[in-house]
Amino acid sequence: MTTQADGEAHPGADDRVYYVISDLHIGGDEQLEDIEFREELLTFLESLEETDEDTELVINGDAFGLWELTELDGPAKFDALVETYPTVFEQLRATGETVTITLVPGNHDHELAAYDTYVDRFAAYNVDLVQTESITRPLAGREIHFEHGHQRDPNNRIDDWGNPYDRPLGYYYNTHVTSTAGQLSDRGRFNWLKDIQAVTPTEWMPLWVLSKYVYREMHPLLRYALVPFLLLFNVTALLAILVGLDVAGVYAMPTDAVQGFLGQFGRPGTVAYLVLAVNVTLAGILLLVAVPLYFIQQDIKRTIDRFGLFDGDVTVDAAKPYETAARELAAERPETAVFCYGHTHRPDVTEVDGVCLVNSGTWLKRLHRRDGVTGLLPPVFYPSYQLAAVRIDADTDGIAVEFQPIEKPNPAPEELTLTERLLTLGRKPDPDLPDRHVVDLDRSEPKSSVPGETTGTGPEPVSEQQE
Known part of the structure; x- marks a missing residue:
């Protein structure tokens, strides 16, 4: 050598x-x-x-x-x-x-x-x-x-x-994964799979494939319906936090403002408020569950790092x-x-x-x-x-x-x-x-x-x- x-x-x-x-x-x-x-x-x-x-x-x-x-x-x-x-x-x-x-x-x-x-x-x-x-x-x-x-x-x-x-x-990665991507790339809605050579670090490859599926291969109607739904979920999660502050007596102005605004529309406003209330309740539950899961995830990651299980990336x-x-x-x-x-x-x-x-x-x-x-x-x-x-x-x-x-x-x-x-x-x-x-x-x-x-x-x- x-x-x-x-x-x-x-x-x-x-x-x-x-x-x-x-x-x-x-x-x-x-x-x-x-x-x-x-x-x-x-x-x-x-x-x-x-x-x-x-x-x-x-x-x-x-x-x-x-x-x-x-x-x-x-x-x-x-x-x-x-x-x-x-x-x-x-x-x-x-x-x-x-x-x-x-x-x-x-x-x-x-x-x-x-x-x-x-x-x-x-x-x-x-x-x-x-x-x-x-x-x-x-x-x-x-x-x-x-x-x-x-x-x-x-x-x-x-x-x-x-x-x-x-x-x-x-x-073996290149002969089995990269080469196969080159053979299959033209079957997609867009010829994107051949760009697998540009994905660095290599560990991001599965996430990159998921990304291209959502933005390239997913049916456009599904994608355009999914985006506003997720945006609404983000808004609802924010409202859930504000409701929690209201319940705790810390800050009530935002929920009062929403009630006052929707109250102007009579029955349709009441229906909208009920739908929003259900979404806020579900979002609140998800947020409560997410907090301990986040800390558990971080603890698992620290344990894995301590044992060096993924040192061979x-x-x-x-x-x-x-x-x-x-x-x-x-x-x-x-x-x-x-x-x-x-x-x-x-x-x-x-x-x-x-x-x-x-x-x-x-x-x-x-x-x-x-x-x-x-x-x-x-x-x-x-x-x-x-x-x-x-x-x-x-x-x-x-x-x-x-x-x-x-x-x-x-x-x-x-x-x-x-x-x-x-x-x-x-x-x-x-x-x-x-x-x-x-x-x-x-x-x-x-x-x-x-x-x-x-x-x-x-x-x-x-x-x-x-x-």
Whole structure:
């Protein structure tokens, strides 16, 4: 197994400009074969083809979804990729005549490290496939470390690197769940199931399926009848609390106001008041039951956490393993200035022991969880794109790391139903790419490109309101 220290070194130019992209996940069964960012990728590659700088493009893992091509084996998958995406491969060939293109295997395309024939096949398209876990590149007298990042994830780590039959837990999830989703996606009212690759953390997948059922697959008449009912329940629950305050002699004005208002309408008002009174009674009972259930639920959760029963979650922590790896690398290889990885799909820049830790993000759609205003309907998973290439080059003050955004229209207007848009009014995510970051070569405090700004975004929190 190739260790981190054994990563392939490269003698290239010490003043070269590096561009990094990762997690394209090109390829897969049936509906997964669609590349929603095809035009943006081609435009980006064309721009590199026209550069006059000494440039290297590093595709840092999971360029291809080989795990999701379940009906083919070995290098036959390469033939399928070329046949399905001829314009992409021809543009790689054209761009590779001007700049160096280096491809590093990830977990989804680990097979690239398992068959030597892949090296020659990619070389025909001017792509230098390396079959090691990591590579290094020189810059300004220092070093950039590249790895995909899945080796820090116990659910996707390849213990026997280069063995095509070494299959971690993530392999089975993708070949059985993700691939099946691609085969079934076009059977829905809307072709949404193929977006399962964008669901992170993986534990949210069942909730995401429930959300898409309610907002996409449920009959529209049922959905439009359900929303006002749940809104009415929320109002009734509020009234139940106010009635409780009235009964306790704390605050009587709201109930008096309701009685006075409905009393103006005579018998219909009396009927409405009785219906409301029954609803308030039921809501009050539910609220009384909910209080002890809530405390029981919290106690059960604390007990589970204490015993560590769910410590083996499917999703790796988005930051900690990589911060630890950066600290270890800073101690073992002091010449390291930048540690570049992908895998978690979260674009980020932060400083760890003098090493710039940068995640290049993903070109897949990103789904941001937003709980609806009713509190009872499933959350809305709001889609967006954060397409970007990371540019790393020498700066007068050190080594500059900068995200260069690649514009793509917001998919939300076409992909969200009217109900989802209404429930997320004022709650739309506004994901930003990290600011430009400069690493001081003397390992002093890193410098931000804009006065007063921090040097990085820090780890992006994964909460119930985000992702």
